[in-house]
Amino acid sequence: MIDATHDAARRSCVASANGHPDFPLQNLPLGIFAPQGEAKRPGTAIGDSVLDLAGAVAAGLLTGAAAEAVAACRDGTLNALLGAGAAPRQALRAQLSALLAEGADAEAALGPLLHEADRCKLHLPARIGDYTDFYAGIQHATNVGALFRPDNPLLPNYKHVPIGYHGRASSIVPSGTALRRPNGQRKPAAETEPSFGPSRNLDYELELAIWIGPGNALGEPIGIGQAAGHIAGYGLLNDWSARDIQGWEYQPLGPFLAKNFGSTISPWIITPEALAPFRVPQPARPAGDPAPMAYLWDEDDQENGALALELEVWLMTPGLAKAGLPAHRLSLGDARGLYWTPAQMVAHHACGGCNLQPGDLLGSGTISIPGGDGSLLEISQGGRKPLELPSGETRRFLEDGDEVTLRARAVREGFASIGFGDCTGRILPAP
Structure with a gap:
């Protein structure tokens, strides 16, 4: 209100x-x-x-x-x-x-x-018991899918069910914490055998953090009409991703070492009350898309369940710093790039009786819009088209010493704009 x-x-x-x-x-x-x-x-x-x-x-x-x-x-x-x-x-x-x-x-x-x-x-603002990462950014899912399946970028389930997986909460760190590049097994297509070593294709992911407030009892679902009341606030999440490690390990069970070395969150929880003026309708689904099932559909959520947020990603490299140049903006996006609302994510998470608890954290999934990609994987088209920086450096993926900052700002005419504060992390060499 x-x-x-x-x-x-x-x-x-x-x-x-x-x-x-x-x-x-x-x-x-x-x-x-x-x-x-x-x-x-x-x-x-x-x-x-x-x-x-x-x-x-x-x-x-x-x-x-x-x-x-x-x-x-x-x-x-x-x-x-x-x-x-x-x-x-x-x-x-x-x-x-x-x-x-x-x-x-x-x-x-x-x-x-x-x-x-x-x-x-x-x-960290809360003791995070559990962490779940969704995949609700449809433009990102389409862009990434097209790199591997040009003729069929989205899998058949994507528009029916909010896709997610459980991550590791112990390695979530607050903004300003440096993270080491992870080691792991890698096997690019050009190599006949897997090898072990530092990730060569380290990336960031621009996501919203969704903080769970009141939980639910084990076995008791959360109805879509009540799901928004279980959200205590929002922040920014950089779910760092070792693309090469993930490409070798993720079938059949999904990401593991490619994600669990660290995720960075902004330290301030922006409350639902602060964001009340910036509630907007969920973007209409394209003609021909399946209607959400009844347990995921609520008229009020469709009318007020999305957030009008400008999202930015900035990169500072050792070369930019040495040349006295400012950080380079990689993208400008919009939180309305999510195919599912936060309330739909909560309702789906609990529909089978999973007991959410105060301080649990949900990631929205990488948010991209046309012209505002939420990862280097998309910007460099899988590393095939390196990004050129004002310092003369190029980036396929992140190098040691690179620092990534995510920012979000809520803007609406007639209201004071508010922001989320920086979500910043720097990459150190692998151990």
């Missing part, structure tokens, strides 16, 4: 928040941070600062359901808050919007509770 917290004219007593590209007063994302030398705790990003939510509770600046929700996060994760559902989250948003507004009575008391974001360490 759109309310006073979304008012574009509303200004913050934190000066850097006014006009901030990601974290104006209208956003108020949730995360876990630690000031230098101190323990980690729940916080919210406001401009160039982070507000200590636990400190605000201790100072009596947050009360009632909002204070109880924050206090439940004393273990240094947001799982309890995510699992509490919409009501405490909405109460917290309303109180924070008033507390941080320009001219608020408590402005003087906020000083000790505001920390410079650049001097804080951002942690």
